Amino acid sequence: MEYARIAKPPAAEMPLRPNLADYEETRRSWSWERVRRELDGLPGGSLNITHECLDRHLKTARRDKIAMLWEGKDGETETYTFAQMVAGANRAANGLRKLGVEKGDRVFVFLERVPECYFTVFGTLKLGAVIGPLFSAFGPDAVKDRLADSGAKVLVTSPDLWARVKDIRKDLPELEHVVLVTRRHPAGPEGGVLLWDEAVGSQSADFETVATDPEDFSVMHYTSGTTGKPKGAAHVHNAIVGHYATGKHVLDLHEDDVYWCTADPGWVTGTSYGMFAPWSNGATSLVYEGGFGARAWYSLIEKYRVTVWYTAPTAIRMLMKAGDEAPQKHDLSSLRYTMSVGEPLNPEAVVWSERVLGLPFHDNWWQTETGAILIANYAAMEIRPGSMGRPFPGIEPAIIDDDGKELPPGEEGNLAVRPGWPSMFRTYWNNKPLYDSRFQNGWYITGDRARMDADGYFWFVGRADDVINTAGHLVGPFEVESVLIEHPAVAEAGVIGKPDPIAMEVVKAFVSLNDGYEPTDQLRREIMAFARGKLAAAVAPREIDFIASLPKTRSGKIMRRLLKARELGLPEGDTSTLEED
C-alpha cells in the first residue's frame, strides 16, 4: 500500500528550512571543495576534526555558547561551553601524549555516555591519533576482539565497565595503558591502571592541535559482516566535510537549535551525528546518559526545549506503543524537525508522528562505511512515507544488477554508490582485500537491496546478506555462532534474524547438541546466559531452538536462509545445494 505523501512545510516555516528547497539546483551546482572552504582548515592544507568542531568556534561569539548539555542517568546535569569543551579535549590530548600516544596510534574509549567520553574522542583526534569508540554494553569478547585487531595502545574506561572485561588484558600485549574515569565509583585496589583525574585532570588546558592531513585516519567503528569477526571501518579527518554538510543540509541545524541525537557514541551515529555534525555547525547538543523511556524522553525534550531530534525506528515504535496520550502530557512545542535512521522506518510511524507530534519523522539512510548520510528526506521537501529519500548533493547512488549494470526506476537491485565522497571509509583495518571487494565495476556495493522510483526517491527492500539488524544494531550471524559453539553442549549453531514488531529483527539461534546433552529449558537458559556474558545483550540470541542437525550446503556452509524460511513458514526456495544425508 502506498501511503499519502506529506506535503512540504508551509512557506511561513521556510526561513528555518531553506537548505535544499531548490533541490535540483543545489545538486547541479554542488561542490565539495566549496563546502570545505566553509570550514577553517589548518595551515598547510591540514584538516582536523576537533579543530572544525570545537577550536574554530573560539574565535567567534560561540566561544561561550553551550556546546553540550549533559544529563546523567540519575538526573544530574552539567553544561559545557565550546571553550570548556576545548579545555577538556586539550587536557585529554596532553594526558594521552604523556602516556606515549603518538599520531596514528589507536585509543579506544569504553565508557558510559559521560563528558569524559567526549573529551577523550576530541583529545585523541587533536593528537592525530585514531579513536575507536566501543558500545558500553559490550561483553569481554566483543571488547577484546576490537582492541586486539586494532592494536589499541590505550583504553579509557570506567571502574564498572573495566570490572566486566578486565580478564582480557593478558591477551592484549599492545594495550599499554588503561585509564579509569572514576566520576561514579572509585577504582578498586588492583594495580596496573591509571586514574583519569591524575593522568588527564591535572594536565594543561592548552594544546596545539596536530596538523593532520585530510587523509590521516581519525575514527574507526567496528561493523558486522556475514563472515568473520566485526571489521574496523576506518575513516579520515576529511570526513568532517561530509558531517558538516549533512549537519547543515539534512539535520537543518541553525544557530539557535538545541539538537538531540539519541544514539550511543559506540555506534557511528553517535559520533558522526552525536558529535561531529552538530558541533561543526556550532549547535547546542544534548547528551543523555540514560536509556530509553517514553516519559523520560518526552520530559527531556520539554526540559531542554529540544528543537531538532534524530532517533531510530525501534525507539519510535516503542514511543508509539507507549500511547498517543503520553506526548500530550508534555509541552513538546519546541520541536520543529524530527529524523530517523538505522533501520527501515515504517510508513505508519511517519503518519503517527505527524498526527501525534505534529511532525513527521524524516527517514534517512547511510552506513558505518559511508560515514555520513547519503540519502534523505529533507526538511523542505515532500515526504514519501516508507522511502529513505533522495540522494544528498554530490552523492551518486544507483540500483545495479550483479554485473554492475544500472537498472531502471522501479526495479529492485543492489544499492550502490559512486565512490569518492569525503566521509567514505578508507579501509577495513587489517583487511584491505575485504575492503577492495566492496568496490566493483566502479561502484561501492552497499550490501543493501533497494529500488528507486521515477522521481529519484529510494526505497529500502532488505539486506543482500545474512547480517541481522536488531534495533538498529548490525549483528553478524557468524560472530554469534562462534560464541555459541564455545559452549560445551553446542555442536553446531546457525543464527538468523527473526522479524519482531519493535526491534525489527531479534537474534534467533538454532543449535544442535553434542552427544550426552539433553535439550532442556535449563540448558537453553544456560546457553543464552553464556552468550550474553560474552557478547552484548543486544547481540546475544533472544531465542534458541534445539535442532537435530543444521541444513548445510554440500560445501558445508550453514544455510541460514533455509532456517529463516522454515522459521517463517515460507517456501524454501532453491535447495539444490543442500547437503544430502
Ligand code: PRX
Ligand atoms: O541495512 C541498512 C540499515 O542499516 C545498515 C547500516 O548500519 P550501520 O553500518 O550500523 O550504520 C548505522 C548508521 C546509519 C544499512 O546498510 N539502514 C540504515 N538506515 C536505514 C537502513 N535500512 C532502512 N532504512 C534506513 N533509513
